[in-house]
Amino acid sequence: MFRFAFRRFLSAVPTLFIVVTLSFFMMRIAPGGPFHLERPLPPQVFENLNRAFFLDQPLIVQYGHYLWNLMHGDFGPSFIYRDFTVAELIGNSLPYSMTLGFWALLIGVGGGVFVGSLAALKQNSLIDYMVMSVANIGITVPNFVFAPLMSLVFAVVLGWLPAGGWDDGGFRNLVLPVISLALPQFAVFARITRGSMIETLRADHIRTARAYGLPSRTIVIVHALRAALMPVISYLGPTAAGVLTGSVVVETVFSLPGVGRYFVLGALNRDYTLVMGTVVLISIFIIVFNLIVDLLYAVLDPRVRYE
Amino acid sequence: MSFHFVLRASAAAMLAGTMLAAAAMPSMAESVIYRGNGGEPKSLDPAHTSIDIEEFILKDYLEGLTVYDPTGKLIPGAAESWTISPDGTVYTFKIRETAKWSDGSPVTADDFVFSFQRVESPKEAAEYATILYPIKNAEAINGGKADPSTLGIKAVDAKTLEITLERPTPYFLQLLAHQTALPVSKAAVTKFGADWVKPGNIVGNGAYVVTENVANDHLTSEKNKYYWDASNVKIDKVVYNPSEDAATTIRMFEAGELDTVYNFPADQTDFLKGKFSDQVHINQALATYYYVFDTRHAPFDDVRVRKALSMAVDRDFLADKIYAKAQLPAYSLVPPGIVGYTASLPDFAGKDQLDREDEAKALLKEAGYGEGGKPLKIDIRFNTNENHKKVATAVADMWKSLGAEVTIQNLDVKSHYAYLTEGGSFDVARAGWVADYADAENFLNLLVSTNTSFNYGHWKNEKFDELMAASYKEFDAAKRQKILSDAEAFVSAEQPVAPFMGSANLWLVSSKVKGWTDNAVNQHLTRFLSKD
Numbered sequence: 001m002f003r004f005a006f007r008r009f010l011s012a013v014p015t016l017f018i019v020v021t022l023s024f025f026m027m028r029i030a031p032g033g034p035f036h037l038e039r040p041l042p043p044q045v046f047e048n049l050n051r052a053f054f055l056d057q058p059l060i061v062q063y064g065h066y067l068w069n070l071m072h073g074d075f076g077p078s079f080i081y082r083d084f085t086v087a088e089l090i091g092n093s094l095p096y097s098m099t100l101g102f103w104a105l106l107i108g109v110g111g112g113v114f115v116g117s118l119a120a121l122k123q124n125s126l127i128d129y130m131v132m133s134v135a136n137i138g139i140t141v142p143n144f145v146f147a148p149l150m151s152l153v154f155a156v157v158l159g160w161l162p163a164g165g166w167d168d169g170g171f172r173n174l175v176l177p178v179i180s181l182a183l184p185q186f187a188v189f190a191r192i193t194r195g196s197m198i199e200t201l202r203a204d205h206i207r208t209a210r211a212y213g214l215p216s217r218t219i220v221i222v223h224a225l226r227a228a229l230m231p232v233i234s235y236l237g238p239t240a241a242g243v244l245t246g247s248v249v250v251e252t253v254f255s256l257p258g259v260g261r262y263f264v265l266g267a268l269n270r271d272y273t274l275v276m277g278t279v280v281l282i283s284i285f286i287i288v289f290n291l292i293v294d295l296l297y298a299v300l301d302p303r304v305r306y307e
Numbered sequence: 308m309s310f311h312f313v314l315r316a317s318a319a320a321m322l323a324g325t326m327l328a329a330a331a332m333p334s335m336a337e338s339v340i341y342r343g344n345g346g347e348p349k350s351l352d353p354a355h356t357s358i359d360i361e362e363f364i365l366k367d368y369l370e371g372l373t374v375y376d377p378t379g380k381l382i383p384g385a386a387e388s389w390t391i392s393p394d395g396t397v398y399t400f401k402i403r404e405t406a407k408w409s410d411g412s413p414v415t416a417d418d419f420v421f422s423f424q425r426v427e428s429p430k431e432a433a434e435y436a437t438i439l440y441p442i443k444n445a446e447a448i449n450g451g452k453a454d455p456s457t458l459g460i461k462a463v464d465a466k467t468l469e470i471t472l473e474r475p476t477p478y479f480l481q482l483l484a485h486q487t488a489l490p491v492s493k494a495a496v497t498k499f500g501a502d503w504v505k506p507g508n509i510v511g512n513g514a515y516v517v518t519e520n521v522a523n524d525h526l527t528s529e530k531n532k533y534y535w536d537a538s539n540v541k542i543d544k545v546v547y548n549p550s551e552d553a554a555t556t557i558r559m560f561e562a563g564e565l566d567t568v569y570n571f572p573a574d575q576t577d578f579l580k581g582k583f584s585d586q587v588h589i590n591q592a593l594a595t596y597y598y599v600f601d602t603r604h605a606p607f608d609d610v611r612v613r614k615a616l617s618m619a620v621d622r623d624f625l626a627d628k629i630y631a632k633a634q635l636p637a638y639s640l641v642p643p644g645i646v647g648y649t650a651s652l653p654d655f656a657g658k659d660q661l662d663r664e665d666e667a668k669a670l671l672k673e674a675g676y677g678e679g680g681k682p683l684k685i686d687i688r689f690n691t692n693e694n695h696k697k698v699a700t701a702v703a704d705m706w707k708s709l710g711a712e713v714t715i716q717n718l719d720v721k722s723h724y725a726y727l728t729e730g731g732s733f734d735v736a737r738a739g740w741v742a743d744y745a746d747a748e749n750f751l752n753l754l755v756s757t758n759t760s761f762n763y764g765h766w767k768n769e770k771f772d773e774l775m776a777a778s779y780k781e782f783d784a785a786k787r788q789k790i791l792s793d794a795e796a797f798v799s800a801e802q803p804v805a806p807f808m809g810s811a812n813l814w815l816v817s818s819k820v821k822g823w824t825d826n827a828v829n830q831h832l833t834r835f836l837s838k839d
Contacts, residue, residue: 083504
């Protein structure tokens with residue numbers, strides 16, 4: 001298993017290289033550059049800026065320059081936020097997004113799996129219908145509707161919680177954004193767990209376990225849940241990578257300093273280095289979480305072995 | 308990230324928060340203002356900024372030679388007085404004896420020499436270096452053709468600053484109030500290099516000093532006890548919220564978490580007025596919303612076509628219905644509100660809209676277009692934005708009634724302007740201009756034929772160019788304003804651009820905030836405000 005992990009780790013390097021290269025050149029296909037402002041700059045000033053950021057060099061030289069710096073851990077300066085380097089911008093904002101994402105995942109996955117299992121065990125009961133209704137709402141109501149609504153009700157009308165801002169990152173500031181971020185995940189995990197659980201409960205090994213007369217709690221927790229979690233784990237990988245690297249909508253609605261909005265701001269502002277930084281960040285997260293998922297398969301499913 | 312990490316991080320943050328709170332506990336109640344800034348500043352370095360959302364923060368912590376008072380009048384800032392040579396080319400400033408940096412050291416003439424040379428140095432790549440181009444040699448230095456030390460600025464003594472201009476510039480004192488002309492501390496910049504703007508390193512000569520800067524979360528400035536007028540500064544702390552999301556900031560304003568909000572969506576004006584009544588502030592800004600015709604090709608090289616299209620546009624409809632009166636109808640490129648200047652309006656400005664439509668049809672017929680003539684195909688380009696789309700759709704309808712076939716297309720803001728400045732061919736394109744300084748020249752210069760960057764439509768009128776050139780040589784203020792007004796008459800007659808609206812500055816200002824006055828230059832220094 002260790003050797004498997006190590007091999008996967010090594011294979012991540014060429015993957016990253018390809019992602020970086022493709023992104024670097026694709027980004028340049030978009031018209032305009034970081035210094036094409038709503039009010040265009042005079043040619044002389046424009047040249048000075050391009051020179052200061054190496055944009056006057058041929059694209060291939062810029063690419064070489066970027067790659068060289070990247071290999072030395074230097075993500076370069078942000079073109080747009082000139083007081084910060086890209087590493088600073090991401091480094092400063094990632095902890096906020098991860099804290100938010102961690103709680104949202106915990107609630108989304110934990111809660112989703114719990115109520116999903118419950119619904120499966122009490123199939124077609126009142127509980128089942130209630131859980132599935134909430135899940136359907138969670139899936140169909142988009143974030144950009146749900147989040148402002150929460151803020152409107154709990155902050156503006158009731159005045160119980162702040163409308164926005166991180167402040168000290170305490171419970172009061174986090175509760176609304178975490179719930180907004182967790183709801184769609186909660187819904188998806190509840191649905192996946194329910195479906196998978198219903199299927200597993202009909203599987204041969206469960207029937208065998210029942211025939212052995214094992215207590216139903218043991219059957220559900222030890223045998224059924226373990227098998228039913230496989231699709232949940234598959235979905236967890238990319239989801240965790242996405243949730244932990246921030247959400248543009250939730251961060252914007254609640255005015256939080258997370259990393260999510262840099263994905264959009266970077267692209268819109270043609271902040272090339274910032275775009276590359278966010279691409280590398282999310283690539284690493286996806287690679288790491290896919291690896292974790294593969295390792296979890298081995299833990300959950302005795303048939304999976306990595307040599 | 309493990310659960311433990313989160314726990315530990317939260318615990319550490321809470322502990323740090325408590326300690327900070329304890330340390331910062333003031334003996335008296337602190338007066339804190341929360342300003343919705345309308346956006347994130349790109350930089351705190353005056354050399355690297357260009358727009359108002361940066362200006363709000365910069366001008367609270369740095370003070371230029373001249374500043375705007377709450378009514379928008381130019382008053383002495385770091386300079387207490389100045390003299391101007393009779394030929395208008397040498398300005399001598401007396402810097403306040405009591406002016407100090409936030410580290411307690413005196414503000415000297417040498418700091419200004421250093422700052423201005425830095426802005427013009429091509430290596431610094433300042434976005435708004437052009438603001439100081441009227442200073443002798445500035446343009447050559449910025450183009451890498453001369454050494455920064457040759458800039459026409461020198462320190463006569465520690466508190467006397469002498470600036471020599473390339474040519475008389477009647478609006479030079481206005482330029483000095485621009486954010487690019489703010490001074491930086493020579494000592495701090497020399498010591499920290501590019502990192503001088505980091506909290507802890509940052510030094511300013513304004514009423515406040517930046518103490519905290521968390522990108523996309525908040526920026527805090529606290530009262531500078533060394534400021535020369537500190538005894539009259541009433542607010543102790545300013546917290547700027549950089550969110551550009553109006554829905555969020557309006558909610559925070561309503562919940563009392565923000566005292567001011569800059570830029571709300573114009574179409575919500577009525578709704579907001581119903582909710583916040585006189586806390587909604589709308590006033591004329593020095594900005595014009597206009598459409599440009601590409602005069603390089605037919606049919607837009609024909610004055611009659613341009614004039615017909617321009618006069619057929621119902622400005623009142625655009626301003627009242629689309630912008631809910633958050634924009635004001637305009638007929639001249641130069642907006643009202645510039646002291647001493649009288650705009651030259653086109654002859655159709657005062658006419659009734661129905662008459663204008665008839666006249667427009669007649670003009671088009673004369674030019675050979677419209678009903679019975681050649682088909683008139685028009686493509687309107689605009690930068691992606693809900694309001695711009697509504698305007699384009701409305702204008703397209705107005706032109707369709709003249710018999711034109713109109714299509715509209717949009718690009719994101721960068722692509723749109725990149726296309727225009729790089730000389731891309733088009734029919735009609737949206738553009739806007741916000742004044743850098745309160746002078747008609749700032750608008751009219753957009754249409755000078757040698758202005759390759761901003762004269763998108765490549766309009767060329769020799770008489771206009773001549774008048775513009777003459778305006779720089781006229782020292783008498785009144786005569787100069789007359790020349791500029793005469794120049795604008797050519798713009799109004801030929802309509803290379805069709806001005807539609809003048810923008811407004813849109814603010815929500817809590818009734819708790821005192822000392823707020825609406826002004827066209829949109830300057831609201833925190834030092835002049837107080838809070839109940």
